[in-house]
Amino acid sequence: MKETANLPESGSTGTNITPYRAIDRLREATVAGLGTGISPLALGMALIDWSAHLAAAPGKRMELAGKATQDAADLMARIVALTVGPKTQPTPQDPRFADPAWRNPPFSIWAHGFLLAQQWWQAATSDVPGVDPHHESLLSATAQQWLDMVSPATLPLTNPEVIVRSIETGGLSHLVGLRNWFEDMAHLAANRPPVGAERFRPGHEVATTPGKVVFRNHLIELIQYAPATETVLAEPVLLVPAWIMKYYVLDLSPENSLVRHLVQAGHTVFCLSWRNPTAEDRDLTLDDYRNLGIMAAVDAISAVLPGQRIHAAGYCLGGTLLAIAAAAMAGARDNRLATVSLLAAQTDFTEPGDLALFIDHDQLHRLESVMWQRGYLTADQMLGAFRFVRSNDLVWSRMVRAYLLGEREPMTDIAAWSADSTRMPYRMQGEYLRRLYLENALASDRLLAEGRPVALRNIRAPIFAVGTEDDYVTPWSSVYRLHCLCDAELTFVLADRDHLAGIIHDPAQPGSHYRIATRRRNGAYLYPEDWAQAAAMHSGSWWTAWTDWLAHHSTKKRQAPPDMGAAAAGYPPLGDAPGSYVRQR
Known part of the structure; x- marks a missing residue:
């Protein structure tokens, strides 16, 4: 039987379901609680x-058998070479085996054997004729998980760095590692932030740019930041962060704050701070986030600065939501947005990054069942997907350093922020994953807002879009596909680094670069590779180029800073930044 009451467009995340469907939901949620993130059914179907x-495919099997024979001969030759004198060559490039100690036997043999096995399994799970590409990716990632678990770099008795450290410290490194493990388990059991995160408190060490909360509703607090210049540009800037984490990724340490950079450049800046939903908010929808979030903020800014158009900028999921809101506003002839900036934000989900591994009908049903039972999804569950795909970087290497070598990575403002997550309401997150990731409804004009289709081509305001070279969350080629979906003037930036460091990167930090080019309205489309070759390369941070772009699309005459809030219009200051929602747990 179908769920029929109070359904979203997908028809799969409603709350009023039949008892029969409730049984299925409860079973799926229970099984999911015993697993590690991947649906057993999805993995089983991939394996079959x-x-x-x-x-x-006899040809593929012959190819794999030949490769296995060749690899075995290669490994045996290295073993024999140790007995007859010639020195072994360094192992192939892998960050786990970068230490010079890995070049000495027997560690060099173990590392080389592991890398050969890894390459063989990569070949075995790739390019098998007829296999569904999604199944291929899922099986390949699972095989890599098992390999990483038994890597000689992960095991204490086969890792020369661990052995040397143990000898140098007289075994003290193991005691320190054990202490680190107990500390982490205690923090995890008590649902506390990781060790060291307490040194980055919102309003003290991070999120310190002065300002006032000028509006609050059930879903957001709107912060207006105090001016830092005698005159400001007439058009304010509205920042829309992702709702999966706290807003202050845009206002980290003073030397690493995009908010502070904009204020010092002479902008009047507003920023949304999302509320941390609970199980009672399970029925909030994606349209609620648009209306109670972005549209409520736009209305408040219009009251504080009557008649002024707004530079709106969204980061990650906040950028996707902003694109939906901007397109809906354009379709309704609401021209209050002067420009739209999308920072590492997708609008076309054909290439959704590493999260695609966990998005198919079976796994989404499993995730929806977990959310149905709890009323929300925790960010840890979403981040666990990325840890699964990038376990070598995000899990095993950190465990080796903290627990086997007895060294903790220094806590940074970004690392502390990434542990300060929020929850996502059941219905909204189900709509977001199903309609955007699974159905790609935004790119195909099938997403509705206020009952009307959302068409990105309706946006006429100039657009500034940023992708990053090493983004595993929103691949830059996916962000770039916005060129295919709208006809507005579009300035695209390809920054270095990844999804976080590529966006939150102060101009004072050396060593960065970016490419930038502008496609005029209704201009010709270039393939991403051609664009990358043709775009001008610049050193430094793209922040400077963005503030110049905002100034170019602003009124030339500057004016005195506006008052904080607008008490006469019903928007009085309600308290100091960073507000109260950012402190919710």
């Missing part, structure tokens, strides 16, 4: 798909 097609 792969094994059946591999069995029907």
Whole structure:
């Protein structure tokens, strides 16, 4: 039977379901609680798909058998070479085996054997004729997980760095590592932030740019920041962060704050701070986030600065929501947005990054069942997907350093922020994942706002879009596909680094670069590779280029800073920044 009451467009995340469907939801949620993130059914279907097609591909099997024979001969030659004198060559490039100690036997043999096995399994799970690409990716990632677990770099008795450190410290490194493990388990059991995060408190060490909360509703607090210049540009800037984490990623340490950079450049800056939803908010929808979030903020800014158009900028999921709101406003002939800036934000989900591994009908049903039972999704569950795909970087290497070598990575403002997550309401997050990730409804004009289709091509305000070279969350080629979806003037920036460091990167820090080019309205489309070759390369941070772009699209005459809030219009200051929502747990 179908769920029929109070349904979103997808028809799969409503709360009033039949008892029969409730049984299925409860079973799926219970099974999911015992797993590690990947649906057993999805993995089983991938395994059946792969094994059946591999069995029907004698050529592929012969190729793998030949590679296995060649790899075994290669490894045996290295073992024999140790007994007859020639020195072994360094192992192939892998960050886990970068230390010079890995070049000495027997560690060099173990590392080389592991890398050969890794390459073989990569070949075995790739390019099998007829296998569904999603199943191929899922199986390949799972195989890599098992390999990383048994890597010689992960095991204490086969890692020369661990052995040397143990000898140098007389075994003290193991005691320190054990202490680190107990500390982490205690913090995890008590649902406390990781060790060291307490040194980055909102309003004290981070989120310190002066300002006032000038509006609050059930979903957001709107912060207006105090001016830092005698005159300001007439058009204010509205920042829309992702709702999956706290807003202050845009206002980290003073030397690493995009908010502070904008204020010092002469902008009047507003920023949304999302409320941390609870189970009672389970029925909030994606449209609620648009209306109670972005549209409520736009209305408040219009009251504080009557008649002024707004430079709106969104980061990650906040950028996607901003694109939806901007397109809906354009379709309704609401021209209050002067420009739209999308920072590492997707509008076309054809290439959704590493999260695609966890988005299919089976796994989304599993995730929806977990959210149905709890009323929300925690950010840790979402971040666990990325840890699964990038376990070598995000899990095993950190565990080796903290627990086997007895060294903790220094806590930074970004690391502390990434542990300060928020929850996502059941219905809204289900709509977001199903309609955007699974169905790609925004790119195909099938997403509705206020009952009307959202068409990105309706946006006529100039757009500034940023992608980053090493982004595993929103690949830059996916961000770049906005060129295919709208006809507005579009300035695109390809920054270095990743999804976080590429966006939150102060101009004072050396060593960065970016590419930038502008496509005029209704201009010709270039493929991403051609664009990257043609775009001008600049050193430094793209922040400076963005503030110049905002100034170019602003009124030339500067004016005195506005008052904080607008008490006469019903928007009085309600308290100092960073507000109260940012402190919710």
